[in-house]
Amino acid sequence: MTSAPIAAVTGAEGFIGSHLTEALVAAGHRVRAMVQYNSFSSYGWLETLPADVLDHVEVVLGDVRDNGSVRSLVADAETVYHLAALIAIPYSYQAPHSYVDTNVTGTLNVLEAVRHLEVPRLVHTSTSETYGTAQTVPITEDHPINTQSPYAASKAGGDRLADSYHASFGTPVVTLRPFNTFGPRQSMRAVIPTVIGQVAAGYHTITLGDLRPTRDFTFVKDTAQAFLAVGTAPAATVEGRTFNAGTGGEISVGDLVRLIGKVMDTDLDVTEDEQRVRPAASEVMRLVADASRLRAATGWAPAHDLEQGLAHTVEFFRDPANLARYKTGVYNI
């Protein structure tokens, strides 16, 4: 372990968190990685990182709902990246209390720890889902917030707390609002791994929900760079502000399936599965980002287009060792 500055990451064992951990190490940071305590002693995706990366990662088992475990995570960190959250929209219909506990109270614990331990920078993670179906496109950070699911509402609650801590206490927090992110290690709760994973497992008829919604998909390595960009930018340019991270491109789920078929060189049939279709007023029909504020403040721009990102994702899912970690035959809520 070097004496490089410590970046503390919550949700480090997850999809985006594990890529952010790699990007932080590549940029010369030591990472103190909170992994949610579990009885399997599983470190999630961190277990798959190369040893030379893990040499710079200190894993701490904990829980953002627990104040003490958050305080010990962030003590003496230079930057805190708060990604831990419950993220699935369908599960938020079933277990909304757990979303408030994790996404609202968990964020409050992080804000309190950062405030009292005087950590110099907190990057809080929002989501484009807080905008709801686009009322104007592309969506800027001034677009109204319209929370159409308990998930979106709990994330917006965390965002409002972050804004209030900056206003009330000068807490040095910046909010990153990623649009849909995809890539290796994403769970099959999201559409791209659902399609690619089913094809890689040998299915030719793909089971999905509504094919009409459009999304702006960012490759995960670009999202990780957006976190680094706001985590390392001068305070005056980012603190107290919210930044969209997205490509500005837009594709419907139906067209996305056709594009994945092209990248995987296969014809795909799609059947709509009733249980995957959301209540009409809860489905976000259109999301497309205006990320010009982030670009102006930090110079961030995505380095991968959708087809390049899909090719990397297909390569990941075609590796049998990776595919074996997924349940391709069931609906992953």
Ligand SMILES: NC(=O)c1ccc[n+]([C@@H]2O[C@H](COP(=O)([O-])OP(=O)(O)OC[C@H]3O[C@@H](n4cnc5c(N)ncnc54)[C@H](O)[C@@H]3O)[C@@H](O)[C@H]2O)c1
């Ligand atoms: N994936 C996307 O498209 C996307 C888009 C916008 C925003 N986000 C946000 O990015 C962040 C990361 O999402 P992801 O896609 O990597 O999901 P993920 O589920 O892979 O990662 C979330 C991580 O949080 C951890 N976690 C959950 N509850 C916890 C708790 N109580 N204590 C400690 N850790 C806990 C989980 O174990 C998991 O590793 C989330 O805040 C999410 O809202 C994701």
